[in-house]
Amino acid sequence: MKAMVLKKLCNLKENQTPLELMELPVPVPGDGEILLKVSVCGVCHSELDEIEGRTPPRQLPVIPGHQVVGRIEAAGSKVSTLKIGDRVGVAWIFSACGACKFCLAGNENLCRSFEATGRDANGGYAQYMTIAESFAYPIPEVFSDVQASPLLCAGAIGYRSLRLTGLKDGQHLGLTGFGASGHLVLKMVQYKYPNTEVYVFARSAEERAFALELGAVWAGDTPEQAPHKLDSIIDTTPAWEPIVAALANLESGGRLVINAIRKEGDKQSLLRLDYPAHLWLEKEIKSVANITRRDVKEFLSLAAEMNLKPEVQVFALEQANEALFELKTGKIRGAKVLKID
């Protein structure tokens, strides 16, 4: 099979082709596993963190990709609920132990044995991949493969982030960063909280224009002051400066939810952190970690109910490096996906 493979960690600014197109054997599904013929795999910012070593794969080489849509081509023994020909998706959660206190309480995203698709196990930048059937999700019929793919990470983790804000209808919500996840959160908010106004902070003029086009009431550059204090803000940026800026925009008692697996270099921005301006008055900060199967399932059914269609840019599998480089350099409108023949 064809696969785009990460063999060595690198800095994308120095090496714009971190992934290598390779011909590999088709994997064989083990007990309880299915073999997927991959149709589409989304491109996520977490892939940059894997490639550049901020959340490094356990071993190399590895096939990245964790927003996978495909059909079941073969099944190992003990597969009981899914069958050959079914269309399913795979998300960031590849496996969790199922027995620890976190798993038993429904917080499998916090499991210390959490394995991530495309980082700790081969993912979907390939023609085939295997996964336990209990970690695959039937895709609602209303979505094409291309439309479903970004829902599996950008959408599902956006859903988790929105839940963690504790937002109530009519409160003001801020989004700092407006990529794949941000634009889906905006659409979810319009459906679930019709009286909530959304304020968007983004460094690029294109992202701000895109936010206004989709119905944000205001869009400004990252360090700007919004015309309103915001009850919650979701951060989806890779940097620290937006955190400080967001805290200054937060209402008393408000909550900043950081939806990022790692942050990059600009730590000196934190030295501007001023206790009365940024933290006092019971402001809270909460990070989002990983995803649970419940999040993915609940979100897919909500997305189908509200007919949530992501804005998608399609690349060929062989163009994975190009898609990643565009993500790195901030050329973002909606979600990027790889279409795999």
Ligand SMILES: [Zn+2]
């Ligand atoms: Zn992701």
Ligand SMILES: [Zn+2]
């Ligand atoms: Zn566990």
